[in-house]
Amino acid sequence: MKLLSAKPIFLFIVLCNGLLVSAQDRWAIQEDGSIRWEVKDRLPHTDHIEMSGEKVSVWVRYGLDSVGRSDIFRTVVFPTFRLLPDATRSHISYSFSDSDLPRLYVNNRLINLQLVKNGPGRTGELSYNIKSFSHKGIMKISAQAGTPALVNVERTIFPSTDKPLVLETFVIKNITDQPVNVYMEYLRKEVRTDANRSKGQQHSMIVGSVNDGTQTVAPGGSASFSIFYLASDTPQSLSAINPQQEETARAARVASLDDKLQLETPDKILNTAFAFAKLRATESIFKTKGGYMHGPGGLAYYAAIWANDQAEYINPFFAYLGDERGNLSAMNAYRHFAAYMNPAYKPIPSSIVAEGDANWHGAKDRGDQAMIAYGASRYAMTFGNIDSAKVLWPLIEWCLEYSRRKINEQGVVNSDSDELENRFSAGKANLSTNTLYYDALRSAAMLGRLLGKPTEAYLKQAAILRGNIEKYFGGTIEGFATYRYHENLEVLRAWICLPLTVGIMDRKEGTINALFSPRLWTADGLATEAGKGTFWDRSTLYALRGVLQAGETEKAMDFIRYYSRRRLLGEHVPYPVEAYPEGNQRHLSAESGLYCRIYIEGLFGIRPTGFNTFECTPRLPKDWNNMALRKINAFGNVFDVDVARAGTGKLLITAKGKKYTIREGATQVIKL
Known part of the structure; x- marks a missing residue:
């Protein structure tokens, strides 16, 4: 689909099953990368x-x-x-x-x-x-x-x-x-x-x-x-205030983030939305007495960390960015969670608050251990530092064992709730916790081998769990061959997208059709539950990444372009949001990290497999001849990944001076 210029115009996008969404740009992209609303x-x-x-x-x-x-x-x-x-x-x-x-x-x-x-x-x-x-x-x-x-x-x-x-x-x-x-x-x-x-x-x-x-x-x-x-x-005894000096320092911080991990595509809106998301994702790091702590913000969440926002969403992004404060905050978050490990395997609190002096566990076990193990294992490999990985390994190991002990008679993991903290039903066992645990097992097996740990048991557990996820959650829901989010729930949920993001493609066709059906897709992305007006951007961002990973590139790109334009140039700008009606679409910062991961893990298909190795499954849209991620700071290196067409059905990947020719849709293992 050819995008129109970033001038105030009407944009019409035809979505599946005849759903038509229209929007008018209020903002326009400027030459310096800013956006402006001319009143x-x-x-x-x-x-x-x-x-x-x-x-x-x-x-x-x-x-x-x-x-x-x-x-x-x-x-x-x-x-x-x-x-x-x-x-x-x-x-x-x-x-x-x-x-x-x-x-x-x-x-x-x-x-x-x-x-x-x-x-x-x-x-x-x-x-x-x-x-x-x-x-x-x-x-x-x-x-x-x-x-x-x-x-x-x-x-x-x-x-x-x-x-x-x-x-x-x-x-x-x-x-x-x-x-x-x-x-x-x-x-x-x-x-x-x-x-x-x-x-x-x-x-x-x-x-x-x-x-x-x-x-x-x-x-x-x-x-x-x-x-x-x-x-x-x-x-x-206040120090003198120098407004110009402060503005220069703020501009320099913004420019430094702009210079890192750059997305280059033929689509200016996507490139700009990515740059804005980097800023919001990274600026919200607070220097506390408990160390650097990334906080969601939104007038509510500061000097504190959560197992979902920080351990699961944002920290794996920081491993690619190369921002010192981002990586310090990531390691610090995992250290705070690790302090709550215990031999009785009582759950780690969902949130560490008040600069590390207190915690919140109001929704009980939300699957937090699966969130932490998922994020920490991916972060450790992507960051590419063996000493950091050794620090994280005991936490990963403990969280996986905690989850193993929660497996029920049907072979899936029970949890008291999920990251929505009982705003919507989560049953006794939900798809989110189990999907994250599955991916954490696979990542831990890769990481453990690098650290000389016996990890075959993790691969076996992952294989068994994958089969049990299909048996327990798989089903026909509202006519779609997809997943029920928890037992006895026969209504579609946005989080049915999660298996796609961890490589479980058994029900990809029915799942993608359900996600983009009028039952779930709204003008603001995915409804949390079919028939309800509530939406949380986090599920939309996971879904867009998952659909790319599933190989439905053109379908995914239509929705990514629509979503990006609405968030960057529409009525509420310039970042991804948390939710509505709760919070009135606050610009919580971890959601911006999830937006960037659409491109890193979805469009470029990067999946860590070691300290200096990763899988790359690029999804180059049919109307693009090339795309690139510049200044990736991961796997112990600073490098670019360029993807270009190399003839009918073939792509050329260039990474750190090495060239690989692959079939479209194929996966290339890259060693730096």
Whole structure:
């Protein structure tokens, strides 16, 4: 399918069984890789985005009402400033609207952020007319003040890379032929937490101004003013704040991630969506007293780790990226989980929270041990470091033994719930836990051989489990030859896609038809359960990867293109989301890691088999002649994988200078 350009247009995609979905691009890709919404019509519109650094996260709701009045609202989260008792959400956070900011004046006339062109306002006030919004790690808002315009107003909002600090900067440019005086009020406000509830000591949150006062600006010149939002336990001795230095550091962090693990295809939207997902997946790593901890975010989940989000979803992605903080956070997550191993084989908690000081196990055993073993074994081989693998091996071994002890009379693994934590039924044994356990057994067998461990038993267990998965879960559900998600459930579930992602293709045709049927596929991807309005992007992202792995490349690509365009250029941008209606489509960061894995493990078919070896089963779409993954940092090497056509039915793979010619659909073992 030929994609149209990234201009605001209507995109129509015909899905299977006559389901037609239409969408209109609101955003457009720019030359620098950012995306921009040029405000023209189609109002009102409101959206939200999250941005994170090592010590802070900022969630911004932004948009315009029906007459163009701006609505900017920000919530600043400080993950390592906490209250008692220890809990998942015991971090401190504060919210601010535009009315909380110091006021800006031009030639003694107030820039009224709520006054639009030709709108009602007090005499002498200047209107504020937003022209565009843009994103690429730094949120930028372009506006003009005055009717006719006197100044351009460029506003940026971004987190510090390494401090508990968020900055909002206004750059006022004189666009008249006469000097203008620009003034910003002084602001400093401090809020202190309850000393009796503060963990460690009393915390202060301070909002204040930088470069406040009057500046005379010549024609064509600019004046810069900033507002800071910070947390501190020593408010009496704050260091000077340098907004430009902080913005330069944030831009450098974004550029460093942009430079790593690059996707190159003929499709600009896919390349750009991949680059954005890398950023969201990796920026949300917090430097805590318990080490680097990747956190999902979403105003709820910080300085904490989960067996699904971190151990299963994001850590295997970090093994390919080559970002130091990503790999430190991955190893640290597994170490935190390993601390809960015990000889009685009581389950490891689902989540380690409050910088490692507490845990959450509210949904009991969600299959967490299968999640951890799956992620840790894949991570260990992909990372390609034998010392790291030796550290992880006891955890993998323990988790596999835990799962073995949960096998029921039908030969599948029981668990109390699954990663949806009883939001939907999971029965006594569910497909998710068993599929992950199956793949973990196979990976552990490969990893164990590298470490000199006896692992034949794992291969035998995997073979038996695969047969039992078919017997226990296989069936005709709503007319499709696929899987029931758990015993006695005769309604389709999104997670029927999981067997495809681990190489179980026995029911691929019926499963793919079910996934893309009107019973499951919606405008926002897969419904969690057929007939329900709830969706979680994580299952859609697994499914798109699995359909590629199953060899249904063209069918998968239609849906990947549709999904990517909607998430990058549609109404809620620019990242994959968690869920709806729960969380209002928060940009939880691990989902972005799953998006990148669509291409790594699905499109390029990379599957780790050793510290310096992997299988490669590329799925080159029929309308592409080539594709590449650049600057892969995995298997102990930095290398590219190029895939190109090599005649009818053949592909040429180039990896680290070695060339391999294979049949389309075939698998090549690559040793670096």
